[in-house]
Amino acid sequence: MRFMMLMIPKGYETAAPGTMPEAKAVEAMMKYNESLQKAGVLLALDGLHPPAAGARVTFPGGKAKVTDGPFAGANEVLGGYWMIQVKSRAEAIEWATRCPAGENEIIEVRQVQEMADFPADVQAVVQKYPEIRPHMNSAT
Amino acid sequence: MKFMIIVKASKESEAGQMPSVERITAMGKFNQELIDAGVLVAGEGLHPSSKGARVRFSGDKRTVIDGPFSETKELVGGFWIFNVKSRQEAIDWILRCPNPHLGESEIEIRQILSAEDFGPALTPELREQEERQRAQSAAQAQQ
Numbered sequence: 213m214r215f216m217m218l219m220i221p222k223g224y225e226t227a228a229p230g231t232m233p234e235a236k237a238v239e240a241m242m243k244y245n246e247s248l249q250k251a252g253v254l255l256a257l258d259g260l261h262p263p264a265a266g267a268r269v270t271f272p273g274g275k276a277k278v279t280d281g282p283f284a285g286a287n288e289v290l291g292g293y294w295m296i297q298v299k300s301r302a303e304a305i306e307w308a309t310r311c312p313a314g315e316n317e318i319i320e321v322r323q324v325q326e327m328a329d330f331p332a333d334v335q336a337v338v339q340k341y342p343e344i345r346p347h348m349n350s351a352t
Numbered sequence: 353m354k355f356m357i358i359v360k361a362s363k364e365s366e367a368g369q370m371p372s373v374e375r376i377t378a379m380g381k382f383n384q385e386l387i388d389a390g391v392l393v394a395g396e397g398l399h400p401s402s403k404g405a406r407v408r409f410s411g412d413k414r415t416v417i418d419g420p421f422s423e424t425k426e427l428v429g430g431f432w433i434f435n436v437k438s439r440q441e442a443i444d445w446i447l448r449c450p451n452p453h454l455g456e457s458e459i460e461i462r463q464i465l466s467a468e469d470f471g472p473a474l475t476p477e478l479r480e481q482e483e484r485q486r487a488q489s490a491a492q493a494q495q
Contacts, residue, residue: 214396216396216398216428218428230469232469232470232471232473233470233473234473235472235473235475238470238473238474238478239478242478242481242482242485245482245485246481246485249485249488249489249492252492254485254488254489254492255489255492255493256394256489256490256493257489258354258356258433258464258465259464259465260356260462260463260464260465261462261463261464261465261469263460263462265439265462265463266460266461266462266463267439267443267460267461268458268459268460268461269443269446269447269449269458269459269460269461270456270457270458270459271451271456271457272456274451276446276447276449278443278447283460286426287423287426288423288426289426290356290358290428290460290462292465293356295396295493297492297493301403301405305405305407305416308405308407309407309414309416311407311409313407313409314409315409315410315411317409318406318407318408318409319406319407319409320401320404320405320406320421320428321404321405321406321407322398322399322401322403322404322428323398323399323403323404324396324397324398324399325396325397325398325399325430329399330370331370333373334370334371334373334376337373337376337377337380338376338380340380341380341383341384
């Protein structure tokens, strides 16, 4: 089973562009990443720039509309993620609890949809298109 | 430059409702365009937050909270990773994206941090370690 561990750092919603973690925090996180990697569960990970440097696209009345960050009213934004391969939801949660996260951070654990989770008619449509995942593997 | 394109959850996605065959067909075509242009690095959908959990951190204490989580508009429904030349190119792609949900949808475009962005916090040793981990994880993902 694949799970995403979504890092939600409180306060990041208003962080200035270019905000970076301290060297000590980076080192602790890299040790944790290494433990995930050594256990053979880590598939991918990335950190994100603050939302102040991002944008949101909404579709009011079916027409796309762009809003630049930071986003007014947003009180939870993503700071980064890990994609892990584990045997159970409990194992994914166990890994999340071992993260050297701070008081202001929450990790959300969410299962990734696999093809087998979709009904047969949906699978038939999707199979007409090439697999996306091999691209992920070659590019990371 | 790599960007994470976050498709926010909707009432339907949080209810575990599958998109219609028409919408999946439209999205399949869009994915195909992204692949043909060499833009698409990865893409996944997530199960509803009702099947998920959150871990809160306080000192040495860890608290696990089972889903669902109420802020549907802030929840992640799925994502793409794009490799493009600029922020504007990422936005231009999303302007051509079929509306991912039945009603209102929101897609967030966020640049992914690269090793250069960390500055001196990422020492040469840590950077070497980081690159090695990425290579090993990529090999893991291929299995």
